[in-house]
Amino acid sequence: MTALAPLEARRPVERPDFESELVDPAGLVVVERPLPWYERIVKNEAVQNGAILAGLALLWELYARFLDNPLLLPTFSEMVATFLRDIANGLLLNRITTSLKSLAYGYSAGLALAAIFTSVAVSTRLGSGLLTTLTAMFNPLPAIALLPLALIWFGLGTPSLVFVIIHSVLWAVSLNTLVGFRSVPETLRMSGRNLGLRGIRYVALLLIPAAFAAILAGMKIGWAFAWRTLIAAELVFGVSSRSGGLGWYIFEARSELETAKVFAGLFAVILIGLFVESVIFKFIERRTVLRWGMQR
Amino acid sequence: MAKPLLDVSGVTIQYKTPQHLVTATYKVSFGVYPSDRYVILGPSGCGKSTLLKAVGGFLEPVEGEIRLRDRKVTAPGPDRMMVFQEFEQLMPWKTVYQNVLFPMQVTGKFRGKDAHDRVNAIVEKVNLTRFKDVYPHMLSGGMKMRVAIARAMALEPDILLMDEPFAALDALTRRKMQQELLALWDQLRFTVLFVTHSIEEAIIVGSRILVLSPHPGRVRAEIGADAFSHENVDGVEFGAISKRIHRLLFEHEVEEARA
Numbered sequence: 296m297t298a299l300a301p302l303e304a305r306r307p308v309e310r311p312d313f314e315s316e317l318v319d320p321a322g323l324v325v326v327e328r329p330l331p332w333y334e335r336i337v338k339n340e341a342v343q344n345g346a347i348l349a350g351l352a353l354l355w356e357l358y359a360r361f362l363d364n365p366l367l368l369p370t371f372s373e374m375v376a377t378f379l380r381d382i383a384n385g386l387l388l389n390r391i392t393t394s395l396k397s398l399a400y401g402y403s404a405g406l407a408l409a410a411i412f413t414s415v416a417v418s419t420r421l422g423s424g425l426l427t428t429l430t431a432m433f434n435p436l437p438a439i440a441l442l443p444l445a446l447i448w449f450g451l452g453t454p455s456l457v458f459v460i461i462h463s464v465l466w467a468v469s470l471n472t473l474v475g476f477r478s479v480p481e482t483l484r485m486s487g488r489n490l491g492l493r494g495i496r497y498v499a500l501l502l503i504p505a506a507f508a509a510i511l512a513g514m515k516i517g518w519a520f521a522w523r524t525l526i527a528a529e530l531v532f533g534v535s536s537r538s539g540g541l542g543w544y545i546f547e548a549r550s551e552l553e554t555a556k557v558f559a560g561l562f563a564v565i566l567i568g569l570f571v572e573s574v575i576f577k578f579i580e581r582r583t584v585l586r587w588g589m590q591r
Numbered sequence: 592m593a594k595p596l597l598d599v600s601g602v603t604i605q606y607k608t609p610q611h612l613v614t615a616t617y618k619v620s621f622g623v624y625p626s627d628r629y630v631i632l633g634p635s636g637c638g639k640s641t642l643l644k645a646v647g648g649f650l651e652p653v654e655g656e657i658r659l660r661d662r663k664v665t666a667p668g669p670d671r672m673m674v675f676q677e678f679e680q681l682m683p684w685k686t687v688y689q690n691v692l693f694p695m696q697v698t699g700k701f702r703g704k705d706a707h708d709r710v711n712a713i714v715e716k717v718n719l720t721r722f723k724d725v726y727p728h729m730l731s732g733g734m735k736m737r738v739a740i741a742r743a744m745a746l747e748p749d750i751l752l753m754d755e756p757f758a759a760l761d762a763l764t765r766r767k768m769q770q771e772l773l774a775l776w777d778q779l780r781f782t783v784l785f786v787t788h789s790i791e792e793a794i795i796v797g798s799r800i801l802v803l804s805p806h807p808g809r810v811r812a813e814i815g816a817d818a819f820s821h822e823n824v825d826g827v828e829f830g831a832i833s834k835r836i837h838r839l840l841f842e843h844e845v846e847e848a849r850a
Contacts, residue, residue, distance in 0.1 A: 480677070480679040482675045482677040482679045482680045483679050483680060483682070485647075485649060485667075485673065485675070485680075486673065486675065486680040486681075486682075488649070488667045489647065489667050489668075489669065489671075489672065489673050490669050490693075490694050490697050490698055491666075491667065491668050491669055491697070491698060492697060496697070500697065501682075504682070504684040505682070505683075505684075507684070583684070586726065587683045587684045587726055587728065588683060588726060588727075588728025588729065589683055589684075589728075
């Protein structure tokens with residue numbers, strides 16, 4: 296290491312002050328150039344997802360043709376044909392409506408119960424302990440395991456299905472909502488109470504929108520649980536052969552060894568799942584948490 | 592002398608942490624008169640924010656009482672609108688316009704067209720008309736603070752409570768906000784109770800300054816400071832009052848250090 300230079304040499308370089316007129320920004324040209332069409336298409340999310348799905352369908356079709364055993368694995372085109380046929384003759388639509396009806400009852404009842412539970416839980420200390428314990432007990436319990444009990448209590452039919460769906464929705468939504476409520480910033484709570492908000496108005500006007508990101512996450516999980524549980528429960532029994540749901544459609548097809556029909560049923564389950572997730576929930580998300588900057 | 596608008600008499604506030612019982616303020620008394628810009632000044636730990644929260648009705652004093660317009664303060668209410676230091680006080684799911692409108696709707700103090708007219712007027716007064724339909728997450732810190740002040744002002748509270756409202760802002764924005772608050776006060780002559788730990792801010796913003804000593808917070812002095820603003824920050828008098836407050840706040844520390 297060289298010795299430090301003498302102090303004299305380490306003085307900052309002296310230079311004159313200056314003031315200047317501002318440069319006219321009129322010369323600044325902001326060019327907004329659209330991306331070339333191929334880049335726009337490749338980067339489009341819908342196009343990307345569509346390409347992935349088309350690729351999978353193609354692989355399926357090729358492998359099934361190579362295997363040439365329609366009992367084990369029908370081709371993709373055969374499955375689609377069966378699917379369209381059963382849609383056209385109304386059988387599949389009928390099954391789907393039955394399933395969705397049970398789902399709507401169960402899901403909305405589950406949400407309503409969760410709303411009541413969590414409202415009580417945030418306003419009283421005892422309620423909070425109760426909800427936490429109940430959630431810890433019942434959340435890990437698979438809803439389908441309650442089906443035998445539901446059959447004893449409510450018999451074969453929609454009430455049993457609604458019961459198990461409520462069970463699968465209630466705890467997931469309650470847990471998320473409670474976590475959401477608890478993570479609302481103290482300042483926001485105080486500014487709500489400052490206005491004299493209390494009780495149910497406090498929950499509805501302040502806590503629910505403030506915790507909406509967490510609530511929506513809970514609703515998504517709850518929906519997936521409910522849909523799964525419903526199809527599984529319907530596999531166990533059809534209410535009657537005329538009014539069974541999608542699960543029953545799949546089960547029937549299996550006993551008739553119509554593998555293409557089994558696949559068509561599964562296809563319908565997946566399509567509905569995709570629709571709810573990527574259309575309905577996406578729409579709600581875009582209108583709420585994304586717009587409010589609560590989620591990126 | 593007339594009766595004070597806000598009368599704080601002999602207020603002791605304690606709160607519990609898991610390990611300790613902390614006495615935040617001890618027998619604090621003061622009075623705020625209409626159109627005062629009353630500043631509570633003190634170092635951290637003098638319980639000034641706690642005192643403000645008690646006036647807001649969020650805490651209950653263990654001793655003494657707080658009266659507003661001769662009514663005892665027991666719970667939070669829209670007659671004492673609070674403006675917080677944090678930016679989280681605005682509702683992220685409402686636009687600027689809706690945020691200002693919301694308190695009027697829930698309290699029912701102003702309704703219908705009257706409420707909307709008030710919102711437009713106050714939003715214009717804080718220069719946010721262009722950003723009326725924007726959500727809070729797209730605003731800068733200073734703009735959020737202006738919305739918070741507008742929201743509180745629009746409701747015409749008896750007293751405006753401000754808890755170190757500018758502490759989280761950068762120095763330039765902070766100065767601008769102080770000027771705007773003073774300009775707004777010049778127009779509307781509202782009563783404000785303002786908490787800060789900055790001596791300079793207290794002198795500039797305040798017309799009366801209550802100096803608190805720390806651990807626990809006790810009243811050290813009350814000083815008039817109506818004559819000072821940004822224009823005379825470098826004047827002799829400003830320096831003198833600033834030194835005087837500094838002495839009041841810190842002389843005990845020096846004595847303790849000597850002893």
